Amino acid sequence: MNADNFSVQIKDLDLNFGAVKVLRGLNLDINNGEFIVLLGSSGCGKSTLLNCIAGLLEPSDGQVWIGGKNVTWDEPSQRGIGMVFQSYALYPQMTVRGNLSFGLKNARIPRDEIERRVARAAGILQIEPLLDRKPAALSGGQRQRVAIGRALVRDVDVFLFDEPLSNLDAKLRADLRVEIKRLHTQLNNTMIYVTHDQVEAMTLADRIAIMKGGKVMQYSTPDEIYNRPQNKYVADFIGSPSMNFVEGTIKGGKFTAPGLALDLKGYDFVGGKATDGAAVIGIRPEHVVTGELVSGAPFQTDVTVDIVEPMGSDTLVWADLGGAPFRIRMDGQARVHRGETMRVGLEPARASLFDVKTEERL
């Protein structure tokens, strides 16, 4: 693939704030029209990376390419990007119309063209009735729509979102999430979206870049990230309730640990075949089978129920497996009680194995 096929490319990006290294040798290739989510816990450098792409922060080293052009030294307004901020950042003294047209006026775009673009953006986002209001007279959801509109009117190829929904309440967040997804299918431009919310990441992204300490831990599709996490950090970070980890040893194609003896036949090893030694197995709570399904599972065992957390749609059970707590996700209608013994089944093919030292996937 040559460089023109990429919408955005980050090459060996370093960013230091004084002695603090926030981004370290970061590389990221983003295809045209892709929806990329930067996901990571607070303080891992997501916003910093986004600001570097936007040109609001000067990298200490490395390059940023947008649309096949090296834009590392370009002004934010020349990069062909639009940005949406967490706090909306609407200009308080201007009306919605003023907010939308500010960037276009700065670019000296003819007045009728400005009007056309504002009308189009307002139509797409359904904010026409709000055009003559000031931001103070808008609700949170409306403000965020205007903020998206401000990026929309710029008619750019790349949209940058910095946690655009995290100031909204849960219901509105879900609604706007779908709208952003719809916007993407409609416009088909590249979107880079920062969030610390894994549901947003999984639902929106074509590909997710999971970041930790200024590095990308894994960069692949939501499906791949969920089913084949590349390392223990990603495995632990994605999924709620989070994955169960049990330390043990692999020997002769079998994984053994207190209370567990799993035949690893069917497990897709990274190198193709198993290597003996210490390992950690990760099993998602929702991949533990219960009830009638147990009989079909390759490995079956009895566990004691410790705590039951009913959540309506499903029930989270904390059980005791070989002396360690083990999370099991069951149907919302399951009736289990503390102290009960329950038969569960595990399927090694759906589990993930990690090296104890490097924490990389085996």
Place this chain on the structure above:
Amino acid sequence: MANASTNIAAAGPRGPKPRRAISGRNIMIYGTLGLVALYYALPLYVMIVTSLKGMPEVRLGHIFAPPVEITFQPWVKAWAQACTGLNCDGLSRGFWNSVRILIPSVVISIAVASVNGYALVNWKFKGSETFFTILIFGSFIPYQVMLYPIVILLREMGIYGTLGGLVMVHTIFGMPILTLLFRNYFTSVPEELFKAARVDGAGFWGIYFRIMLPMSMPIFVVAIILQVTGIWNDFLFGVVFTKPDLYPMTVQLNNIVNSVQGVKEYNVNMAATMITGLVPLTVYFISGKLFVRGIAAGAVKG
């Protein structure tokens, strides 16, 4: 059951707790306020009353008595005829001098300081923190220490004894405190607003004039009050850096009140003092309202 419980609720305390209009606490508060008000209002009263009396009446010495015969002659004399040393054209000369000092000083100092504060917050450059520290340090240096060096500086620049020189001095001395004022205000403006404006293609001046300035009216009003009253009331710089025919109003007032020839015309002196104080007084009255309105407008977050 349900009925009984509502009855009990209706009988018990409900809604705001009644308060007595005259309580020990209220008497204390209003009493103290009244006393303090009297303490400040009484001298003002004496001044106004005296300035409206003729000299014969003043000589009677009843300072609290209202004027028997109201005359505005002392005010006219203070404004247009009172003598200070060489010339006898009253305070009017000093008034216009003060206006000519005040307007450029206020405008220039606030314009420069607001841009300073804006640059310090949003366009951090290498050494901007050091620059700021030096500036803050500047606000602690007593004026007296710098008087003589500045006299020499102005003389070398050839503007000693001119209004331009005095304007420059006022601008420089207003800089530390005003920059601090603006810097602190601009720090409270969300950084994302500034970033959004940069993505929208606004530059240094574009962001200053179109985003920051319209958002910062309250702090500009505060700065104007500070500078107008400070510069209008200045005596020291006026005396040191100008010549007699360019003296600001305060210096001229002093010369009228302290003139040694002839009888002391208390009524003219009082009128002159009142006239001199009118400008800061007006600023307080007008800007007080603006100030409150500005704060209220700024409180609505965008």
